[in-house]
Amino acid sequence: MAPYRIVEHTADAGIHVTGGTLEELFSDAARGMMSVICEVPPEGWPETHVVELSAPDAESLIVDWLAELLYLLEVKNFFTTDPRVEKVEGGAMRAVVGGARLRGVVHATEIKAVTHHMISVDRTMNGFETTIYFDL
Amino acid sequence: MPDWTKCFDNISDYKIKIPRTCFEGMRVPGIIYAGPELLDDLKSDDAPQQVANVATLPGIVEYSLAMPDIHYGYGFPIGGVAAMSVEEGVISPGGVGFDINCGVRLLASTIEAGDARAKADELATMLFRDVPTGVGSTSDIRLRGGDMDKVLRMGAAWAARNGMGWEEDLEYCESGGALEDADPGEVGRRARERGANQLGTLGAGNHFIEVQEVEEIFDDRAARAFGLEKGMAAVMIHSGSRGLGHQVCDDAIRTMREAVVRYGYELPDRQLACAPVESPEGRAYYAGMCAAANFAWANRQCLAHTVRGTMERVFGASAERLGLRLVYDVAHNIAKFEEHEVGGKKRRLCVHRKGATRAFAAGHPELAQRHAGVGQPVIVPGDMGSASYVMAGTPQAMAETWGSVCHGAGRVKSRTSAKKEFNAASVLEDLAAHGVTVRAGSKKSLLEEAPGAYKNVDHVVNTCVNAGLATIVARLRPIVVIKG
Incomplete structure (x- = not known):
C-alpha cells in the first residue's frame, strides 16, 4: 500500500498517511503534502535544512512539522523533496530536510495552512496512521 | 456519514432547523x-455536522447559522455564522479561518462592456502580467x-495615502478598510516574514480578478447609490491577507490548543480551538486578527491600484476618466464586535463570519452616507463561467442572521474530482463559448476552479432573496478572468 493517498474534501484537500514508525509517518506526511502542492517537484538549487520541534502531543507535532515545511517554502523558497525524519519521541522531533531552493514563481497549488481539523494520530496493527487536511 | 435529513426540521422552504437534541x-x-434546489448538495455533504459542532461552543447566542453557500470546511463550515456572548462566550480562530479577511472588492467603470470585450485578450494578458500570482510570487511594494x-494599523x-488609491476608496470599504482594535x-515574526513581500499579490486557489459586464439591474435606486450602470464594465477582486494572515491564525491556534485544556473545554474538533473572548488569549488573537484584516484591506487596495494602472494603459485614459470608482469592499472571513438585538434588547456580540458576508440594512449607522437609504452592498462572486451578483442587506438579515448573508456560490465538487472530471481544453472551450477569456497559472488551477465545481450561484442568491436576507441589485457576467 502506498504510504499516503489524497483524501477528498469539498473545498480543500487532505492526505491519509500510514507508517510503520512515527518517523516514517512524519516523513511520508511531508511527501504527501508536497505532492498536493506540486506533483512533479520543481527545479532549484539543492539545499538542506534541519528542523527540530516539540509539541504537547503527536497530533500537534505533525501539524507543526508540516507547517514548518510550508514556512520554508513561502519564506525561504525551499521546496522539500527528501524529508528524513530521524527521531520522533516524547513530543519532540528532529529532521534533516533535503530539497531545492526555487529559482522563481511556481504555478502550483497554494496550501494556505495545515489544519487541526479532526486530526488524530492512531496506532494500527502495522504502526501508525493519520489524516491531515490542508486549507487551500 | 450520518443521515442529517432525519434531523432536519423545515421551518420554511428556505430555512432548515437542526434541533438541539440532534447532536450531543x-x-x-x-x-x-x-x-429546494440546494438540498441535494446539502444532503451529500458533511457540513451540517459542522453546524452542529459550532453549536456546542461556549457562549454561542441563539443559533449556529449557515448561509445557502454552505459546504464542508474545517472547524466551522464555510458559510458559517455564529455570535458569541462577550461575557461568557469564546472567540475561535477556526471561526474566521486561515485567510483572515479574505474578501471581495468591486470597481465600477464608465467603460462600455463592448469596448472591454473588444480588448479582452489584451486586458487578460496585461492583467496577468501586472498582477503577481502563483506560489512564491512577490510584488514591487517594499515595506x-x-x-x-x-x-x-491603517489597512x-x-x-491610499501612499499613492495607491483615492481617499474616497476608504469610505466604500467595510469598516473604512481598517479595524481600530488592531x-x-x-x-x-513569522507572520511578518511571510507577508513582507506579499502586499499587492493575488495568491492562488479561488482568488481571482475578473473584468465583468453589468448585465442586468434589478433595483435602479440601489444601483444608482452603488454607482452601477447597465452595460458598463466592472472589475471584481478576490483576495485576502496572504501568508501573514495564515500565520496569525496558525500562531493563535497553537496558543489556543493549550488554552482549551486550561479552560476545560471539550471540543468536537480541534480546529475549533478557542478561548474566552475576554481572556488574555482571546484578546491577543482578536488584536492580531484585526491587524491581519487590515493587511488584507491594504492588499486589496494595492491590487485595485495595479488594476487601475493596467486599465489606464489598455484604454489610454486616466482611472478617473474611466470612472474606476470603488463600489464596495467586503470581508468574508472575520470576527467583529457588533451590536445586535437579542430578545428585544441591544447586546454587544462577537460575530464570527466564515465564508459569509456582512449585510447591514438601510439606516445602519456604520453605512456610508451614499448607502444609508438602500443598505450595504453585498458582493457575491459566482463561478468564472456564469454570473456574480451585487445584493443589498435587509432588516430581516439584521433580525435573523446578525446582518449576514452568503459570500459566493460555494463549492460542490472537491478539487480532486474536478481535476478527474473536467479537461482543460473543454473548460476553455466552454468559457470561450460564454465569451470569457481566461489566464490561469496552470491547467491544474483552471480545472480545480472549473464552473462545474461550484453550486449554481442563481440558486444560492434566490435562497437569500426568498428567505428575505438580501435583495438583488445587479447581475454581472465575466469577460476576463485572471487566476493564480
Missing part, C-alpha cells in the same frame, strides 16, 4: 438557509522601517 452537546439549534506596523488607508504587536 449542542447549546443552541442550528439553522441552515437552503432552498521599509516601520511600514509594516503602519499597514497593520487600506496606508496604501495591535501590530500581536503579529509575530
